[in-house]
Amino acid sequence: MKKYDFDEIIPRKGTNCLKHDALETFFKSKDLLPLWVADMDFKTPDFIVDAIKKRAEHEIFGYTFRPDSYFNAIINWMKRRHNWAIKKEWISFSPGVVAGLTFAVETFSKPGDGVIVQPPVYFPFFDCVKGIKRKMIENPLKIVNGRYTFDLDDLKSKIDKNTKLLLLCNPQNPGGMVWTRKELVALTDICLENNIMIISDEIHSDLIFNGHKHIPLATISEEVAQNCMISMAPSKTFNVAGLTSSMVIIPNKNKLVRYERTIGVGHLGMGNIFGSIALEAAYTHGDEWLEQMLDYLWENFRVVNDFMKTKLPRVKVMPLEATYLVWMDFTDYGMKNDDLMKFLLENARVVLNDGGRFGTGGDGWLRINIGCPRSVLQEALNRLEKAFG
Incomplete structure (x- = not known):
């Protein structure tokens, strides 16, 4: 069984990547850690890349x-x-x-x-x-x-x-x-x-x-x-x-x-x-790759959940049953959504999704994308602790 490496960091800047290259457009700064747009920072599986390359050879x-x-x-x-x-x-x-x-x-x-x-x-x-x-x-x-x-x-x-x-x-x-x-x-x-x-x-x-x-x-x-x-x-x-x-x-x-x-x-x-x-x-x-990726994502969620319980207990994390998107309740900080996002960007330098955009019930919540190498996720959590702790 082939072992896939989800810890590998793939540089995405300079590829017209919405998640990484549009930060200045949306948030007026390039110096931010992006865990917002719902795509993953994992390499697209080799069997997909190989199939595309083979077809591209026809020209x-x-x-x-x-x-x-x-x-x-x-x-x-x-x-x-x-x-x-x-x-x-x-x-x-x-x-x-x-x-x-x-x-x-x-x-x-x-x-x-x-x-x-x-x-x-x-x-x-x-x-x-x-x-x-x-x-x-x-x-x-x-x-x-x-x-x-x-x-x-x-x-x-x-x-x-x-x-x-x-x-x-x-x-x-x-x-x-x-x-x-x-x-x-x-x-x-x-x-x-x-x-x-x-x-x-x-x-x-x-x-x-x-x-x-x-x-x-x-x-x-x-x-x-x-x-x-x-x-x-x-x-x-x-x-x-x-x-x-x-x-x-x-x-x-x-x-x-x-x-x-x-x-x-x-x-x-x-x-x-x-x-x-x-x-x-x-x-x-895709079955084998997916099973390995799900195991990696679940460990990422466990890292987030444990971190919030021990380092930022005022944040309540909704149990994850599906997706690589984690829904976190910051309402205990008493900030309206605009103020919460402003504080997040200025003090943590991390981009998460504004819960208010998801409609009624989203005020005071943030969504984090955990589909990334664990080292990137850990850096984002450390920044959140420094800002909110």
């Missing part, structure tokens, strides 16, 4: 299509990793997960319709709704026993005849929850009763820890499968976000045709050669 990059091997890689990965039997005719393309969500909202609702979001949540969800003139209905999550869960009473109280869609983050970002079958059944029952379609962002579905199990929404029941769209990608799992190769899985044929009509209008369904090559290589050869 013609004309119009292309996705072969059966592409679809088989997705089908086999879903069966192997999630025990989900899907069919080729359910699979379609999206330039990215957020693009897929936006296309779905545009396809399955009309201006003025209500779309439910459940903050604090991945902040592009808000643009997917408001940016195309839909009415955003907030159904904030609630914390029970230290983790988020759905507030179903609040949800039921806000649904009306114009409520058409619910955007689900599964697993949850920024909280790192893996929704249980019981939670998903309760949520989907309400949506089925009210004829609300669910658009499920499952981009973090491969990044699951400690005996938790990701449940693809469409596996809840056949009725749910016919009432949902699943959006997935290898981008977070294998650090290939720049290749913009995502897919959507829609078991309902009519809904799939409608979605493809939307992306077809803009001729957005073709994708790019290297994105497809990367996806196929990732889902064909």
Whole structure:
């Protein structure tokens, strides 16, 4: 078994890297330690790089299509990793997960319709709704026993005849929850009763820890499968976000045709050669690398959790069930979000994500990306201790 080195530091400055090279644009300083943008600082796996290099040797990059091997890689990965039997005719393309969500909202609702979001949540969800003139209905999550869960009473109280869609983050970002079958059944029952379609962002579905199990929404029941769209990608799992190769899985044929009509209008369904090559290589050869990477990430989380308990006990860390994004409660410091971010940047010189951007419930929280070499993470924690301790 090949041993992968996740301690290796790969210099990313000077590569037009958003995470590292855009610091001055966003934060007016280059001298910052970036643990914000949700990509990893680990080297993209060799089997993906080799596949891209091999294709690049051909030296013609004309119009292309996705072969059966592409679809088989997705089908086999879903069966192997999630025990989900899907069919080729359910699979379609999206330039990215957020693009897929936006296309779905545009396809399955009309201006003025209500779309439910459940903050604090991945902040592009808000643009997917408001940016195309839909009415955003907030159904904030609630914390029970230290983790988020759905507030179903609040949800039921806000649904009306114009409520058409619910955007689900599964697993949850920024909280790192893996929704249980019981939670998903309760949520989907309400949506089925009210004829609300669910658009499920499952981009973090491969990044699951400690005996938790990701449940693809469409596996809840056949009725749910016919009432949902699943959006997935290898981008977070294998650090290939720049290749913009995502897919959507829609078991309902009519809904799939409608979605493809939307992306077809803009001729957005073709994708790019290297994105497809990367996806196929990732889902064909990625199991061993992923298992080692998950072990490394879990140790990184343990380092963060232990550090906060001993060095910064006023910070409460939400238990991590999935993702490489850790949600930390700084509310005990009594600072509003703008003041908290200003203090963080000026005194710790570390860039984390502002919890306020994730909507209701995010004030006073920060999100840290632990998908980096442990030495980098330790340096960030030391800076936080110096600033907040």
